[in-house]
Amino acid sequence: MVVIKGIEYYLPEQTELNNSGDKLTDKIGINQRHIAKKDEFASDLGIAAANILFEKNNISRTDVDYLIYCTQSPEYYLPSTACILQDKLGLSTSIGALDVNLGCSGYVYGLSLAKALIQTGQAKNVLFITADTYSKFINNQDRSVKPLFGDGATATLLSESSSIYGLQSFVFGTDGTGMNNLIVPAGGLRNPISEFNLQEEIDSFGNVRSNSNLYMNGPEIFNFSLREVPKSINELMEKEGFSIEDYDFFVFHQANQFMLEYLRKKLKIESDKFSIQVNDCGNTVSSSIPIALKRELLNGKIKKGDRVMMVGFGVGYSWAATSIVWHE
Incomplete structure (x- = not known):
């Protein structure tokens, strides 16, 4: 089976509050959002989440043999941000690495890709990073989206296991x-x-x-x-x-x-x-x-x-x- 060995997340330090007591705030249930700074980008958040994953879960970077990065906030048309992450995270140059451009469904899709890679013997340990900075696309005067979206990133390690549990x-x-x-x-x-x-x-x-x-x-x-x-x-x-x-x-x-x-x-x-x-x-x-x-x-x-x-x-x-x- 394919199991989740660890999940961690990172939220930017900068926050914005929605209007307390406001009718819309009460309806959507969102009082605070974390917002990336002007010089802070999705890959920066992803790196922070991955480093937390490695440190808190005693995971060796050398064990990672595939990297999947899901974002709709890439810093460049090319190269793939996954290639940049491989270097900045100090991962092996023998790994596979690719970007996935998906939003709200992206985590489930990424899990399916990781499972397929592991079950077909192409990888043993897949590092799956999600990161988005939608705030950089949002006009501050657009109340239809501004109160809803916050920035953040996560890192998940998926591995093969003899367990009867898993995906x-x-x-x-x-x-x-x-x-x-x-x-x-x-x-x-x-x-x-x-x-x-x-x-x-x-x-x-x-x-x-x-x-x-x-x-x-x-x-x-x-x-x-x-x-x-x-x-x-x-x-x-x-x-x-x-x-x-x-x-x-x-x-x-x-x-x-x-x-x-x-x-x-x-x-x-x-x-x-x-x-x-x-x-x-x-x-x-x-x-x-x-x-x-x-x-x-x-x-x-x-x-x-x-x-x-x-x-x-x-x-x-x-x-x-x-x-x-x-x-x-």
């Missing part, structure tokens, strides 16, 4: 027709940064943004999530031969409290079996599931032998679900 089945989904509902329209080769794309406009709700900023159609993202997440969960349960009651704990992408509670009630999941970890860090995109997973492990909510379901969903549209039987 189980996966299901995936993709629907590119939703691409324009969560997008940074300008900045790539199709629509480069220009004077035109830097011009700010005010929408009907008073939010200010340019084409170089993050845009999210909140209602459409919400509808997509309510449509596809339950379907993917039912598909996973059918694949594994279980019902919702057979899972001991649930860690979904931490979009916001309102969406999570809506999904929890729709799926009839007990509140004490369901993770909500957004209050002090917000939506950290690809890092949201592993941050929540680590915190629930520390809280004692997840124990050895527990069957934990993880579901990622969002930008793309892209979604994925998996389960893991915890081995420690």
Whole structure:
């Protein structure tokens, strides 16, 4: 089986508070977000998370033989940031290293890639890093996204094991027709940064943004999530031969409290079996599931032998679900 040997996370020191007592703040359940400094980038956060993983879990860098880096905030078009991370983390030059451009579903996708690499004998120990700095895409006057997103990074080590526990089945989904509902329209080769794309406009709700900023159609993202997440969960349960009651704990992408509670009630999941970890860090995109997973492990909510379901969903549209039987 393939097991998670360790998970750690890093949040930038700089923080921003949402308006306490504000109606929106109460609804989304996010009071504080961690924001990268001007000269602090996603790879810097990823390096910090990986170093914590090595130090706290007594993991040798020489044991890593593959590196997967998931981000939508790369510093360069090329080279792959994973190559830069290999050097800065002091990893062997004999490893494989690649970038994955995925957001809210990225952690589950990365787990599936790591499992495949290990089970096919291509790797024994995969270091999987997630890191995003969405704050650098957000206009400070855009209240539709600014209170939601925080920056952060995680590092997970996956290894082969003779244990009967570990990662189980996966299901995936993709629907590119939703691409324009969560997008940074300008900045790539199709629509480069220009004077035109830097011009700010005010929408009907008073939010200010340019084409170089993050845009999210909140209602459409919400509808997509309510449509596809339950379907993917039912598909996973059918694949594994279980019902919702057979899972001991649930860690979904931490979009916001309102969406999570809506999904929890729709799926009839007990509140004490369901993770909500957004209050002090917000939506950290690809890092949201592993941050929540680590915190629930520390809280004692997840124990050895527990069957934990993880579901990622969002930008793309892209979604994925998996389960893991915890081995420690």
